Amino acid sequence: MTDAHVHPDCLVRVFPKAEAERRALNIACAASAWSAAECDRNEALASAAALDGAPPVFCCCAIHPQLPLALKTESAPFPFSPPFSIGAELEALERRAAEGRLAAIGETGFDLYDAAYRETGAEQEKLFAAQLEIAASYGLPLVLHVRRALHKIFACTKQLKKIPAVVFHSWPGTSDDGFSLLRRGVNAFFSFGTALLLNHQHALRSCALFPAERLLAETDAPYQSPRFREYSSYRDCKAVLSAMADLRKAGGQNANGGTEPETIVDRNFYRIFTGG
Ligand SMILES: [Zn+2]
Numbered sequence: 001m002t003d004a005h006v007h008p009d010c011l012v013r014v015f016p017k018a019e020a021e022r023r024a025l026n027i028a029c030a031a032s033a034w035s036a037a038e039c040d041r042n043e044a045l046a047s048a049a050a051l052d053g054a055p056p057v058f059c060c061c062a063i064h065p066q067l068p069l070a071l072k073t074e075s076a077p078f079p080f081s082p083p084f085s086i087g088a089e090l091e092a093l094e095r096r097a098a099e100g101r102l103a104a105i106g107e108t109g110f111d112l113y114d115a116a117y118r119e120t121g122a123e124q125e126k127l128f129a130a131q132l133e134i135a136a137s138y139g140l141p142l143v144l145h146v147r148r149a150l151h152k153i154f155a156c157t158k159q160l161k162k163i164p165a166v167v168f169h170s171w172p173g174t175s176d177d178g179f180s181l182l183r184r185g186v187n188a189f190f191s192f193g194t195a196l197l198l199n200h201q202h203a204l205r206s207c208a209l210f211p212a213e214r215l216l217a218e219t220d221a222p223y224q225s226p227r228f229r230e231y232s233s234y235r236d237c238k239a240v241l242s243a244m245a246d247l248r249k250a251g252g253q254n255a256n257g258g259t260e261p262e263t264i265v266d267r268n269f270y271r272i273f274t275g276g
Contacts, residue, residue: 001025002028002269004169004191005032005193005216006219006234007221009041011222014222014231015222025235027055028270030106031058032062032107033061033062036092036096060104060106061093062106063127063131064108065128066111068086069116069119093105097134097137103273103275104141104142105135106141106169108127109144109145109146109149109153110146128156132163135163136159141272141273142167161185161187163186165272169193170203171190174206192217197226197239207244207247207248208250215261215264216272226239244265
């Protein structure tokens with residue numbers, strides 16, 4: 001199995017046996033980091049996995065769109081806690097990209113969830129533009145976090161068309177939005193997680209209708225907990241995939257050569273994160 005969006009360094013803080021679980025379930029993952037320090041720890045995890053012949057960890061790093069607001073509030077949670085210099089982080093990110101150490105720039109994007117977030121809109125714009133440029137210069141995929149901000153993404157269509165793959169983590173739009181991005185020439189991939197288990201209607205419909213070669217599965221662990229649990233983890237991959245399979249079957253979409261979603265999702269994952 002593959003997990004297209006997870007935060008191993010945050011997950012291990014609430015679930016110390018997370019890496020053992022990942023290995024036991026044989027799940028390759030794209031590990032998101034919100035800072036250079038966090039990405040260093042994910043790189044160590046990736047090296048250990050490679051040494052042990054465990055399923056691979058692909059390292060992604062970016063400045064999260066929630067960071068400007070988090071830095072303004074006294075109670076910024078890990079991993080946003082100060083000291084944190086945005087300038088230094090951007091430099092480190094570019095250096096890492098130049099050294100070929102990243103599988104993707106992510107997660108970045110826009111979060112305009114409420115008035116407080118919207119107040120940091122201008123800073124988010126600047127951060128996103130800088131990271132879009134790094135992704136374009138080094139030919140890296142982008143992993144996007146987009147909350148109430150798809151219009152911002154549509155406004156960047158021209159630049160996004162130059163990015164080898166644009167992964168929407170926890171796809172936040174309607175199926176029409178997704179098809180519209182594809183029609184505009186964005187090489188978009190739509191990742192679905194535990195929202196499928198929580199009956200989010202737009203996610204269900206999008207997941208049923210999008211072409212199979214555009215789908216990914218994720219846990220966003222530990223941040224998207226299923227009902228009655230405090231956090232998500234690798235073990236939720238299976239439930240997400242089986243929800244995906246049910247949706248595709250119900251929509252008559254499992255005709256892709258009879259291939260199960262799991263196989264196609266894995267193929268999409270490796271194509272994106274290994275640049276294949
Ligand atoms: Zn995330």
